[in-house]
Amino acid sequence: MTSSRPLAVCSRRLPAPTEQALESLCTVIANPGDLPLPAATLAERCRQHGATVLVVTPTDRISADIIATLPDSLKLIATFSVGYEHIDVEAARARGITVTNTPGVLTDATADIALLLILGAARRASEGEREIRTDSWTGWRPTHLMGTHIGGRRLGILGMGRIGQAVAQRARAFGMEIHYHNRTQLSAEQEQGAIFHADADSLLRVSDVLSLHCPATPETTGFLNAQRLALLPDGAIVINTARGAIVNDTDLIAALRSGRIAAAGLDVFAGEPDIHPDYRELCNTFLLPHLGSATLQTRTAMGNSVIDSIQSILLNRLPSNAL
Structure with missing residues (x-):
């Protein structure tokens, strides 16, 4: 033709x-x-x-x-x-x-989704919605679906580019303390009080909530594995709006099952749409089908x-x- x-x-x-x-x-x-x-x-x-x-x-x-x-x-x-x-x-x-x-x-749209994942994972939104949709909610009670208040928690941002900075801006409004790791330290004006960690492992040790915003490269593929998950504080929350390949699915699922990691909010997955099936079985996952830029x-x-x-x-x- x-x-x-x-x-x-x-x-x-x-x-x-x-x-x-x-x-x-x-x-x-x-x-x-x-x-x-x-x-x-x-x-x-x-x-x-x-x-x-x-x-x-x-x-x-x-x-x-x-x-x-x-x-x-x-x-x-x-x-x-x-x-x-x-x-x-x-x-x-x-x-x-x-x-x-x-x-x-797509900076703002993706940052919005990251914050949605933070809130959804921290406040057990998937479990709550499932109760409504399956008509299994028995009513309000003092101990029902108690989640994590993100105010005052330390948000660790791995990759402080445009999207990472936009997530930091939103998280500050919720009273979170911002920490980050980047290849280079930002200017004081860009940091807006965020605490720089020259080493990624140092960032993980203080991240009550870890939000991934780095590109998928040979160096970052499988970055979040069992060894690095073990560095996070007990009960940490993992958020990924970057690329699924950054996370070792088997290791994260094991940490979620054990309760070592309290919850995960994920918008991206390795091999999507054929994601690791065990994610669907976990009650402490807040999962979205790669909606980061979907406005x-x-x-x-x-x-x-x-x-x-x-x-x-x-x-x-x-x-x-x-x-």
């Missing part, structure tokens, strides 16, 4: 405003069924149609082997996400293919970032969000 217009292959459905804007720029090879496609299928579509643009999501693993099969016509891989560990950026760069993400537009406003802004990068490529300009 040939077209006089630039052609874009999309791995999934996008918000309606994004799809409309994309169709105004390109001939679009869409995925109307919106089920995950093998990366090899996406590459085949790019070759078959002589695509200029490939729009992907975090569920699409665009490895060096896949990039080697992309056509010379392809100029851009635009991921509808801030994370880009699912793309071999160096392999793309070696082929002359630009890779872009959507930074800076209409945020997803539309992410789409606008994708469209901006495509427009730049079509004008032979380097997108401002190029990796």
Whole structure:
């Protein structure tokens, strides 16, 4: 198939405003069924149609082997996400293919979800909602579902980037004491009184609530394992809105079962949507299906970032969000 217009292959459905804007720029090879496609299928579509643009999501693993099969016509891989560990950026760069993400537009939405997880896990919200939905609530009583008050507790933030700082800002309103570990210490203005820990293990030792906001890298994969969970204070709460691979599921589940970790609030999982089944059986987990950026406003802004990068490529300009 040939077209006089630039052609874009999309791995999934996008918000309606994004799809409309994309169709105004390109001939679009869409995925109307919106089920995950093998990366090899996406590459085949790019070759078959002589695509200029490939729009992907975090569920699409665009490895060096896949990039080697992309056509010379392809100029851009635009991921509808801030994370880009699912793309071999160096392999793309070696082929002359630009890779872009959507930074800076999902900070507030993800920080809101992190706070929701903190409150939901601390206050045993899943257990309470289950009682309502199963009609098993027997009424108010003084000892019913007593949770943890987060005011005055120490919040440890692992990764103090945009989202980590936004979580800190929200947590301060609840009276939490902020501690953090980052590759570099923030300025005093950015810290706003937060306490810096040069060593991650030092942070864990004071984290009554630990919130993960670091990227998934070979160094952070499996970071939160049994040894590091043992460093947390007894009855700590673990929150993850970053990437599932950062947590060793087997070790966290064991700590939750033993009560060593009081609760976990998780929005991301290794292998999602095929998550470790034992999470579903635990009463002390507050679980969400990767909703961090899932607001209409945020997803539309992410789409606008994708469209901006495509427009730049079509004008032979380097997108401002190029990796």
